[in-house]
Amino acid sequence: MTIQLFIFMLVNGLSHGMLLFIIASGLTLVFGVLRVINFAHGSLYMIGAFLAYSLSTLLTTGTLQSFLLSLLLVPPAVALVGFVLEVLLFRRVYREEHLLQLLLTYALVLILDDVVRVIWGGDPRNVARPEIFAGSVDLFGMALPTYNVFVLLVGPVIALGMWLLLYRTRSGNLIRAAVWYPETLGALGVNVSWVMTSTFMLGCWLAGVGGVLMASLANIDLGIGMEKIIESFAVVVIGGLGSIGGALLGSLIIGVGITVLQLPFGRWALVFPYAVMALVLILRPWGLFGKPER
Amino acid sequence: MPEAILKIEGLSKSFEGSQVFNDVNFAIPEGELSSIIGPNGAGKTTLFNLITGYHVPDKGKILFRGTNIAGMQPFHIVGLGIARAFQRTNIFPRMTVLENVLTTVISARKGNLSLFAPFRNHDKDHERAYEILENVGLADMASRESGTLAHGNQKRLDIAVALALEPKMLLLDEPTAGMSPEERWHTVELVKGLWEKLKITMLFIEHDMDIVFGISQKVRVLCYKTILAEGTPKEISSNQQVIEAYLGEEV
Amino acid sequence: MVNNRNEYSSTKRNWIAGIIVTAGLFLLPFILTNFGKTGEYWIWVTTEMIIMGLFAMSLNLILGFGGMVSFGHAAFFGVGAYTVALLMKKAGVSLFFALAAAPVVAGLAAAVIGWFCVRLIGLYFAILTLAFSQLLYMIVFQWYTFTGGDDGIHGIPRPEFLGPLNYYLLCLVLFIICFLIMRMLVNSSFGLTIRTIRENLERAKFIGLNVRRFQWLNFIIAGSFAGLAGGLLTELNRFSQTEFLHWSKSAEPILGSLVGGMYSLLGPAIGSAVLIFMKIFLQQLHKGLVEIWAIILGLVLLVVVLFAPGGLVGIYEKAFKKS
Numbered sequence: 001m002t003i004q005l006f007i008f009m010l011v012n013g014l015s016h017g018m019l020l021f022i023i024a025s026g027l028t029l030v031f032g033v034l035r036v037i038n039f040a041h042g043s044l045y046m047i048g049a050f051l052a053y054s055l056s057t058l059l060t061t062g063t064l065q066s067f068l069l070s071l072l073l074v075p076p077a078v079a080l081v082g083f084v085l086e087v088l089l090f091r092r093v094y095r096e097e098h099l100l101q102l103l104l105t106y107a108l109v110l111i112l113d114d115v116v117r118v119i120w121g122g123d124p125r126n127v128a129r130p131e132i133f134a135g136s137v138d139l140f141g142m143a144l145p146t147y148n149v150f151v152l153l154v155g156p157v158i159a160l161g162m163w164l165l166l167y168r169t170r171s172g173n174l175i176r177a178a179v180w181y182p183e184t185l186g187a188l189g190v191n192v193s194w195v196m197t198s199t200f201m202l203g204c205w206l207a208g209v210g211g212v213l214m215a216s217l218a219n220i221d222l223g224i225g226m227e228k229i230i231e232s233f234a235v236v237v238i239g240g241l242g243s244i245g246g247a248l249l250g251s252l253i254i255g256v257g258i259t260v261l262q263l264p265f266g267r268w269a270l271v272f273p274y275a276v277m278a279l280v281l282i283l284r285p286w287g288l289f290g291k292p293e294r
Numbered sequence: 295m296p297e298a299i300l301k302i303e304g305l306s307k308s309f310e311g312s313q314v315f316n317d318v319n320f321a322i323p324e325g326e327l328s329s330i331i332g333p334n335g336a337g338k339t340t341l342f343n344l345i346t347g348y349h350v351p352d353k354g355k356i357l358f359r360g361t362n363i364a365g366m367q368p369f370h371i372v373g374l375g376i377a378r379a380f381q382r383t384n385i386f387p388r389m390t391v392l393e394n395v396l397t398t399v400i401s402a403r404k405g406n407l408s409l410f411a412p413f414r415n416h417d418k419d420h421e422r423a424y425e426i427l428e429n430v431g432l433a434d435m436a437s438r439e440s441g442t443l444a445h446g447n448q449k450r451l452d453i454a455v456a457l458a459l460e461p462k463m464l465l466l467d468e469p470t471a472g473m474s475p476e477e478r479w480h481t482v483e484l485v486k487g488l489w490e491k492l493k494i495t496m497l498f499i500e501h502d503m504d505i506v507f508g509i510s511q512k513v514r515v516l517c518y519k520t521i522l523a524e525g526t527p528k529e530i531s532s533n534q535q536v537i538e539a540y541l542g543e544e545v
Numbered sequence: 546m547v548n549n550r551n552e553y554s555s556t557k558r559n560w561i562a563g564i565i566v567t568a569g570l571f572l573l574p575f576i577l578t579n580f581g582k583t584g585e586y587w588i589w590v591t592t593e594m595i596i597m598g599l600f601a602m603s604l605n606l607i608l609g610f611g612g613m614v615s616f617g618h619a620a621f622f623g624v625g626a627y628t629v630a631l632l633m634k635k636a637g638v639s640l641f642f643a644l645a646a647a648p649v650v651a652g653l654a655a656a657v658i659g660w661f662c663v664r665l666i667g668l669y670f671a672i673l674t675l676a677f678s679q680l681l682y683m684i685v686f687q688w689y690t691f692t693g694g695d696d697g698i699h700g701i702p703r704p705e706f707l708g709p710l711n712y713y714l715l716c717l718v719l720f721i722i723c724f725l726i727m728r729m730l731v732n733s734s735f736g737l738t739i740r741t742i743r744e745n746l747e748r749a750k751f752i753g754l755n756v757r758r759f760q761w762l763n764f765i766i767a768g769s770f771a772g773l774a775g776g777l778l779t780e781l782n783r784f785s786q787t788e789f790l791h792w793s794k795s796a797e798p799i800l801g802s803l804v805g806g807m808y809s810l811l812g813p814a815i816g817s818a819v820l821i822f823m824k825i826f827l828q829q830l831h832k833g834l835v836e837i838w839a840i841i842l843g844l845v846l847l848v849v850v851l852f853a854p855g856g857l858v859g860i861y862e863k864a865f866k867k868s
């Protein structure tokens with residue numbers, strides 16, 4: 001294995017890791033505030049990807065305009081789906097036991113995944129990359145796909161954006177307060193259920209962004225939702241449920257791990273997220289960044 | 295003076311850097327009915343949590359009949375003879391009152407691994423469970439789902455569950471919390487009666503000073519991370535340090 | 546008022562109903578054999594219902610009675626399935642020996658996996674079970690030379706005398722035996738202990754229970770029964786495939802338990818049978834409906850979660866109590 005190949009795989013892995021981060025951060029954010037782990041998060045991401053595909057067929061596919069328009073329109077559309085789900089369903093189970101919450105989101109997986117199948121069918125699709133990202137960048141004498149580098153750069157931008165939102169705005173303060181002191185917040189006259197709805201929508205918006213980016217990164221099919229939700233579980237388990245910083249670290253570990261390990265191990269590399277997840281849960285169940293509950 | 299059943303030596307505990315206890319020492323003689331008082335946040339419940347194994351002490355020994363139980367698992371400590379009732383009602387809500395006690399009786403005789411014999415047909419367990427329910431006055435509610443009981447009765451069931459373990463020492467965390475004044479005295483009488491009847495060591499946390507001074511043989515005051523004072527109700531009620539500590543809280 | 550001495554043990558009326566239903570189940574295949582191909586198909590379907598019912602009941606030992614949400618129960622179903630498949634196909638072992646080995650091997654797997662899992666509670670327990678089962682799935686999927694990978698293991702032999710009808714009867718008898726064992730378990734001191742832990746895990750420690758130990762034992766027992774179910778399904782289909790270990794297979798008994806009622810012993814079996822029947826019924830009604838089976842299943846699940854968390858048995862009990 002040459003150093004160059006390794007760097008190539010590393011960049012590839014980092015861009016997959018960043019994509020995973022965008023999705024997993026939505027999952028962990030929603031968990032942090034709502035205390036519900038949303039199995040259907042992967043399905044929402046998949047809906048985002050397929051919406052991006054449909055939009056691209058309506059527009060001139062492969063142009064920058066069409067790509068940017070997707071990025072502008074699709075995530076809010078997914079957030080809107082999230083709004084409906086939160087108001088109609090999630091809101092009813094916040095006080096129920098974990099089991100019922102999990103089953104509710106699981107029911108949504110069944111429904112949403114099948115809706116996607118009925119609308120878009122089972123064939124793999126993809127969206128042509130906009131011209132300016134279609135080529136490759138020269139790095140250390142290697143041609144790296146521009147689009148992968150772009151995705152790699154979007155991740156930190158999103159991370160920074162979320163950090164600014166959570167730590168530098170009033171809404172962010174409310175969201176963070178809702179994590180730790182929901183009762184107090186309610187007593188202070190803050191509309192907690194609105195905070196929850198908007199957090200959920202923000203999580204879905206992130207899933208939508210992930211979907212749009214994915215549609216041009218690789219083929220999309222009916223399996224991508226489940227694949228990403230399980231990877232996201234691994235991510236949030238590694239980083240600690242509810243921790244955005246942990247999600248960033250976890251995503252990079254998983255993204256790079258899967259990609260780089262493919263060199264020596266081939267498809268066995270896919271075992272990696274599960275193995276890491278099991279290991280972390282056994283040794284440090286609250287994750288690398290989380291705190292033990294007691 | 296009788297032998298100490300519980301002896302605490304140099305107990306210290308911190309949570310996330312803030313110290314709750316610093317070098318706590320005291321001993322409880324066998325058969326005593328005593329209480330622990332202290333201002334809010336003094337760590338009374340934490341002390342119980344340390345004794346029963348819910349938390350692990352940073353330093354120090356907790357000697358129960360000569361055995362150091364510091365850091366042992368709760369179930370292990372229960373097995374040695376310390377039972378507790380909780381401040382917030384803590385029962386098995388979707389089981390009947392009888393089942394709450396039965397499951398504890400079975401646990402006390404280590405019969406949980408009986409995989410096939412129906413637990414309902416074990417007459418000895420039933421007799422024992424009913425006896426305990428009689429003791430706390432819940433026998434006529436035996437078949438009620440325990441989660442549907444009134445608050446006061448749930449607390450008494452909590453005590454019954456602890457008693458079913460046949461403990462040598464019983465820790466009661468605010469047995470009268472959330473009760474009406476009549477209920478309070480009723481429960482106090484119950485506790486005192488049980489102590490006289492069963493001749494076990496009892497240690498309770500209580501806020502109501504009338505109750506504390508009314509039934510305790512000895513009172514220990516937990517304040518400033520340690521035992522501030524120890525003595526008979528009379529001694530404590532005239533202790534200048536204690537009065538200041540309490541005044542300090544109220545101002 | 547509920548007389549809780551009878552919470553899980555049957556009343557006289559239930560006994561009679563039970564005997565009638567059992568007799569009906571024994572007679573059913575003899576009636577169905579008169580209907581040619583359709584009859585044979587229905588014998589196959591009811592055999593599958595029985596097996597999946599056993600699988601669901603096994604999960605419910607930890608789910609409903611133990612309060613432990615496992616997303617990885619298919620691991621043990623799959624281990625049982627592959628045990629039978631490998632023993633019979635590769636080692637040439639007889640069916641009965643293979644069927645006896647399935648719960649043992651699955652129980653061993655459950656002992657190893659459970660040892661880690663019971664250290665965690667709630668959500669973390671659920672995720673770890675999922676992780677382990679997917680790990681196992683990936684291994685079976687990748688280890689082509691041993692497990693046949695994606696292709697699975699086909700052409701598992703069937704003893705001459707075990708035609709569809711006799712195999713149905715074998716499954717039914719095993720189901721009844723397992724049911725009776727599980728019934729004893731949930732009514733025993735151990736069963737009470739498990740419910741105690743479900744009701745209040747923290748408090749359970751303070752009545753002297755070594756919680757993990759009992760949860761572990763329960764996990765192993767549940768895994769063993771799942772292994773038997775997996776073995777039986779393998780012999781019914783005469784093949785074993787990776788799907789048996791997949792997370793979606795873990796979902797089936799959860800759905801069955803929820804629809805049927807997870808606070809009763811038989812509820813999960815009834816629930817899975819209802820779901821299997823519903824799928825076939827919809828298929829007969831209109832081909833297009835099966836296309837959207839997952840949507841329908843999801844909607845059913847939503848309704849149950851939101852409005853009837855006690856499932857069918859819960860609804861029955863409510864109606865029964867009111868009358």
